[in-house]
Amino acid sequence: MKRxxxxxxxxxxxxxxxYLAWSSRYGHNNIKIEAKSKGGHYxxxxxxxxxxxxxxxxxLALKVAKSIxxxxxxxxxxxxxxxxxxxxxxxxxxxxxxxxxxFHLGPKVMECLSNxxxxxIFRINKNVNNEVxxxxxxxxxxxxxxxxxxxxxxxxxxxxxxxxxxFVDRLPEEKFVIYDENRHLASLHIPSRPWVLLELSxxxxxxxKQFTYDEDSYQDLWKTFFQRISIKERENYKLQRNxxxxxFRKDMTEFQP
Amino acid sequence: xxxxxxxxxxxxxxxxSDAAKYDVAxxxxxxxxxxxxxxxxxxxxxGICHSFSADGRCISLLKVLFTNECIxxxxxxxxxxxxxxxxxxxxxxxxxELTMEFYRRNYIExxxxxxxxxxxxxxxxxxxxxxxxxLREVHHFNGYIHCKAIPxxxxxxxxxxxxxxxxxxxxxxxxxxxxxxxxxxxxNRKNILKPLRQIQLRREHxxxxxxxxxxxxxxxxxxxxxxxxxxxxxxxKVWSANAVVPDPQIQEILTSETRLSPYWNNPIMDRKYVPAxxxxxxxxxxxxxxxxxxxxxxxxxxDNFDLKRVxxxxxxxxxxxxRLPDTSQGPPLLREHRLYQADWLLxxxxxxxxxxxxxxxxxxxxxxxPKCDWALRHLxxxxxEVNTANLSTLLRVPGIGTNxxxxxxxxxxxxxxxxxxLKKLGVVLKRALYFITCNGKMMYPIxxxxxxxxxxxxxxxxxxxxxxxxxxxxxxxxxxxxxNFVLAQGxxxxxxxx
Numbered sequence: 001m002k003r004x005x006x007x008x009x010x011x012x013x014x015x016x017x018x019y020l021a022w023s024s025r026y027g028h029n030n031i032k033i034e035a036k037s038k039g040g041h042y043x044x045x046x047x048x049x050x051x052x053x054x055x056x057x058x059x060l061a062l063k064v065a066k067s068i069x070x071x072x073x074x075x076x077x078x079x080x081x082x083x084x085x086x087x088x089x090x091x092x093x094x095x096x097x098x099x100x101x102x103f104h105l106g107p108k109v110m111e112c113l114s115n116x117x118x119x120x121i122f123r124i125n126k127n128v129n130n131e132v133x134x135x136x137x138x139x140x141x142x143x144x145x146x147x148x149x150x151x152x153x154x155x156x157x158x159x160x161x162x163x164x165x166x167f168v169d170r171l172p173e174e175k176f177v178i179y180d181e182n183r184h185l186a187s188l189h190i191p192s193r194p195w196v197l198l199e200l201s202x203x204x205x206x207x208x209k210q211f212t213y214d215e216d217s218y219q220d221l222w223k224t225f226f227q228r229i230s231i232k233e234r235e236n237y238k239l240q241r242n243x244x245x246x247x248f249r250k251d252m253t254e255f256q257p
Numbered sequence: 258x259x260x261x262x263x264x265x266x267x268x269x270x271x272x273x274s275d276a277a278k279y280d281v282a283x284x285x286x287x288x289x290x291x292x293x294x295x296x297x298x299x300x301x302x303x304g305i306c307h308s309f310s311a312d313g314r315c316i317s318l319l320k321v322l323f324t325n326e327c328i329x330x331x332x333x334x335x336x337x338x339x340x341x342x343x344x345x346x347x348x349x350x351x352x353x354e355l356t357m358e359f360y361r362r363n364y365i366e367x368x369x370x371x372x373x374x375x376x377x378x379x380x381x382x383x384x385x386x387x388x389x390x391x392l393r394e395v396h397h398f399n400g401y402i403h404c405k406a407i408p409x410x411x412x413x414x415x416x417x418x419x420x421x422x423x424x425x426x427x428x429x430x431x432x433x434x435x436x437x438x439x440x441x442x443x444x445n446r447k448n449i450l451k452p453l454r455q456i457q458l459r460r461e462h463x464x465x466x467x468x469x470x471x472x473x474x475x476x477x478x479x480x481x482x483x484x485x486x487x488x489x490x491x492x493x494k495v496w497s498a499n500a501v502v503p504d505p506q507i508q509e510i511l512t513s514e515t516r517l518s519p520y521w522n523n524p525i526m527d528r529k530y531v532p533a534x535x536x537x538x539x540x541x542x543x544x545x546x547x548x549x550x551x552x553x554x555x556x557x558x559x560d561n562f563d564l565k566r567v568x569x570x571x572x573x574x575x576x577x578x579x580r581l582p583d584t585s586q587g588p589p590l591l592r593e594h595r596l597y598q599a600d601w602l603l604x605x606x607x608x609x610x611x612x613x614x615x616x617x618x619x620x621x622x623x624x625x626x627p628k629c630d631w632a633l634r635h636l637x638x639x640x641x642e643v644n645t646a647n648l649s650t651l652l653r654v655p656g657i658g659t660n661x662x663x664x665x666x667x668x669x670x671x672x673x674x675x676x677x678x679l680k681k682l683g684v685v686l687k688r689a690l691y692f693i694t695c696n697g698k699m700m701y702p703i704x705x706x707x708x709x710x711x712x713x714x715x716x717x718x719x720x721x722x723x724x725x726x727x728x729x730x731x732x733x734x735x736x737x738x739x740x741n742f743v744l745a746q747g748x749x750x751x752x753x754x755x
Contacts (some may be wrong), residue, residue, distance in 0.1 A: 058667075113668035114678040132697045137307040137317075145582060149361065167363070169292040169399075170299045174361065218358045221270055224358075228274040230310035233573055233588055239313025243306070253364070254308055 002030050004046065007054040007092065009035040011084040015061035016100060028100055035092040037082075049090045049220070062244040073107040082128040083121060085158040094120060131155055132162045138244070139163065140253045141176060143216050148177035152208065152251055160185050161197055168195050179208055203206045217254050264345055264410055272345040276325040276336055276560070277371055279575070280428075280538065281568040284365035285401045288423050289532030296397025297360060298312040298367070300423065305366050316404060318369035319359055323347055327373030331430070331441035333543050335575040336373045337664045346375065349388035357396050366403030367423070368392070378409040386414060389421040399531075406456070415452050424533040424565070426469050432554045436544035438583075449563075453537070457563050484545040506625060535567035541596060542572040543581055543591040547619035552599055552610045559603060569596040595621040605659050624715050629655045632692055633714075636705055639692040644669050645677065653714055655714075656689030676700050678715050688714060 005024055006016035013047045014035055032049075068077045080098070083091050093232065097117045112118045125200040140240070141149035149171070160180045163189040172191060179186045179200075186204075189195040198204075249255040286304030289722050293382075306315040315512035324346035325336045335342065356368045375381050385404055392398040403424040406415050421424060427449050431437045443491060499584040537558060539551060555567040574581050599621065602608040606628070613627050614620070622630045632639065632655050641650055643665060651662040661683040668674060668682060680686055690700040691710045703709070 001503045052688065108671070111667045111674060112671045113664055114674055121687050133303075133305070136301075137305040137363075137366075139363050142272070142346070144363065151363075164297075168741050171297060171361065194565055216363060221267060221355070222364050223269055224267060224360070225274045225319070225321075226308060226310060226316065229278050229316060230273055230312045230314075231278050231311075233584070234312035234314075234571075234590065236313040237311065240309045242309060242312060243315065244309040250307065256558055 001034065002049040004049050005031070005033045005052050005054050006036050007018045008056045009037040010056065012058055012061040013054065013056045014084050017092060018056045018096055019060040020052075020054060020055075020097075021096065026097075031096070033092075033096050035090040041097050050095065050227050052155065068102070071106065072102045072109060076107070076110060077100060077127045079110070080238065082125050082162070085162065086124050086128050087157050088124050091124070094124075115121050116202040126129060128162075130156045131157050132159050132250065135159055135163045136166055138252060139167070139178065140251060141220070141251070144157065147173055147175065150208070151178045152178070153178060154180050154247070154251060155180065156247075158183060158185070160187050164195055164197075181208075190212060219256075223254055223256075246255070263451060266355070269345045269347055270321070272343055272713060273322045273325060274320065275724060276373075277322045277369075279321045279570065279573070280371055281333070282403065282426060282536050282538060282566065283315055283317050283320055284536075284566065285403075288401070289386040290399065290532075293397070293399055296399055297357065298398050298400030300367070300399070300401045307363070307365055316571060317366045318401065319365045319367070320369040320371075321347070321352070321355075323352065323370055323372035323381065323388065324375045325373045326375045328376070331373055331444065332572075332576070332578055332581060333440055333540055333572065334431075336451070337576070347388075348696055349391055351389040352388040353396055353398075356392060357398060360380070360398070360400055370402040371405040372407065374407060378407040378519055379411050380415060382407050382410040382414040382418065385420055386421070387656055389418065392609060393421050403533075406452045408444055408452070412452070412455055412464070415455055416459070419531045422531060423530050424536060426454055426536045426538070428538045428568075429554070429558075430538070430540055431544055431549045432539055432546045433544075436546065440543065448682045453535060453558075453562050453564075456531055456535055460471075460534070460563070463515075521564070523739055531660055534563070535565060536566040536568060538568040538570055540572050541569045541593055542584075547614075548592070548596060548599075548621050549610070549616070549619035550615040551596060552603075552614060555600060556603060556610045569593050569601060571599070592621070595627060599627045606647050608653075621734065625711070626655075628653070629688065629714055633707055635710055635712075636707060639705060640694045640699060641692060642694050642697065644696060654689055654692045656685035656687065656692070658683070 001019070003024070005021050007013040007181070017033045017035075021033055024031070036257040053078065065077060068080065078198060079093055083095055088094070094117065098109075098121050100119060101112070101115070105112065109118060135153065135155060139151050139153060141151045143149055158180070160178060160183075164178060167178070168189050171189075175187070175191065176189050177186055184200045186198045186200055187195055188198060265544050284304050285300070286302060288300050290300040293300040304317060306317050309317040322336070324344070326344045326346060327334075327336045327338050330337045330339050332705055344591060352368070352370065356365070359365045360367070370383050370385055372385060375384070385407075385432040389404060390401065395495070401424075402422045403426065404422045406427045408427060415425075429449055430441055430444065437446055437449075439443060491532060517681060539554070541551065551569070558564045558567055571590050571593040572582065572584060573588045574584045599608075599610075599613055602613065603610065608628075608631070613631055621627055625633070632653070638653075641654055643651070648662055648666060651657050652659065657665070661679075661718065664682040665674065665679070665684070668678065671695055672678070673681075676686065676690075679689070679693075679695070686700065691703065691705070691713065693699075
């Protein structure tokens with residue numbers, strides 16, 4: 001009978017499941033790992049399978065992380081973290097399949113780009129990286145009355161923990177919050193303290209509704225600049241949409257009425 | 258002239274960003290610098306685009322003029338002294354505050370400060386310098402700054418400015434000295450090239466700059482690795498003192514031994530001198546230079562002045578000046594696009610201008626990109642075996658870019674590559690299939706024949722930058738077509754023997 005490990009949709013959750021699945025010695029082909037997002041449902045229940053629910057165990061996850069770093073490479077470890085944060089449905093099982101290859105081939109596993117599994121990892125990693133890079137530019141902060149900078153984002157992948165360090169480095173003396181409204185995650189930075197990632201309860205979410213976004217004169221200045229910098233004779237909305245997909249615009253100051 | 262005493266910052270920004278929009282270089286790339294733990298700002302070598310304006314161009318920097326007042330009267334410029342437009346000037350304080358507040362809100366990656374010439378080149382440069390000094394020393398701004406050097410300003414000012422800026426640029430404006438004389442009577446080529454040279458020498462002289470990534474390229478002997486099969490780097494050949502430079506003026510400035518800067522000793526700074534290097538810009542289509550002339554100038558600038566980028570700006574007759582070409586049909590965007598494609602070929606693909614163009618064919622093919630065009634004229638070099646060809650050979654295949662070429666070299670270490678693998682590696686097979694074999698086989702049994710491949714390549718429509726297409730009509734090639742037609746811009750287009 002096939003075993004399906006259901007784990008939490010997080011780096012640690014997936015790593016824990018990988019540890020348990022691997023050490024069960026049940027045979028790679030008889031195992032499948034599925035990451036279940038909070039409040040999500042089983043994607044597709046399969047007949048004739050054992051479902052095993054995995055409780056995230058930080059110690060076990062750490063062991064997996066350590067052996068990836070030692071036996072494969074730090075690069076691959078970072079790539080797998082990004083895969084775990086991606087929105088790719090079957091990522092947990094893909095990571096498992098990839099690690100079978102990775103522990104066999106060592107650091108050069110990422111070179112095998114023509115291998116289907118490696119190629120998929122490569123593509124998802126690129127996709128996450130692209131979104132991270134987009135967000136570094138497209139995040140917009142609004143200044144609240146007390147000087148706090150707030151930003152709301154709706155990324156496809158769970159990139160908040162990947163983008164926050166950039167802003168911490170860039171704005172060391174600012175107090176700021178970035179809020180992923182889809183995932184109810186917020187990162188908070190207070191000067192000269194380490195930044196934190198918060199999971200917001202329903203109550204906390206209302207706080208974000210109180211923030212106003214329009215009483216900041218620099219917003220108008222920015223909109224003015226944005227409109228003036230375009231050359232009329234070269235207008236090209238297709239190119240603009242290609243470079244700046246519509247999905248980002250609802251969170252960007254210059255596209256607000 | 259309208260003079261307004263108390264102009265709001267909103268109004269000033271309106272005027273001075275509008276006046277700055279024709280400047281092309283809005284990149285924030287070339288320097289990696291992490292935050293300092295205080296103040297504000299960092300910088301990523303890859304650059305970050307913060308928005309895209311309605312014309313599809315990237316907005317990365319707060320691109321404004323310090324002032325649109327100008328004592329010069331360049332025929333192509335909207336701010337020329339003979340134009341009756343509303344004039345405005347920022348103060349250094351306004352510039353620095355605007356930059357800081359925009360930066361805090363993550364609107365921008367930094368500042369791009371250009372300017373008209375107020376009172377004198379030196380006076381203008383001093384104002385720009387003050388704005389930059391405020392940013393760096395008072396606001397502790399650690400983000401990206403690109404600023405213009407004003408032609409004709411004292412070398413001492415350029416020297417100081419370079420310690421505050423990340424990138425500096427001086428616009429060449431027009432490809433030849435003669436055109437410059439005609440259209441920009443107050444500028445002269447020597448005044449433009451001298452600061453370029455000064456900054457180049459200064460960058461080379463900064464000792465801690467040696468051997469740093471993206472740093473000193475000149476003098477180092479990088480030679481394209483045409484021989485190694487797994488070569489990892491392909492860098493353009495660079496500066497040599499006895500290079501053949503066609504332009505006597507450039508020659509003169511290159512050989513000049515005089516120390517241009519009065520401050521030759523390094524001040525103690527935690528920054529490097531113009532760390533992101535220099536760029537320049539040329540206006541395309543205002544004068545009668547051919548693509549060959551333009552690209553030759555660009556090549557000279559890359560090879561001899563260590564420029565990071567040359568930008569091409571499709572001419573727009575903003576002043577409706579009857580002495581200049583009419584652009585009511587729209588600016589020559591396709592031509593600009595081809596020049597950028599060729600520019601990429603020079604910088605990343607190991608091409609030289611003389612391979613792409615020559616006196617007989619001085620302009621790029623409108624229907625084919627420069628690389629396809631080159632490949633079709635060199636069919637004897639193809640097909641190339643993907644599993645064995647070296648990097649520089651792969652880079653010359655249409656449909657294979659720098660990334661996919663590197664991936665091919667990586668992936669073939671562990672497996673023999675097939676056509677469907679290439680697709681996964683990012684190769685554009687639609688174009689590449691005529692020029693490559695996988696394990697000795699072509700994708701389809703096709704004849705390597707110029708006319709046939711030309712027709713196939715032209716019929717696939719993905720080559721042009723989005724949105725440029727409407728201006729061109731694709732003519733069906735008929736048997737009797739002696740294809741040799743002339744486009745509105747006066748470019749002679751020669752199709753590969755119709």
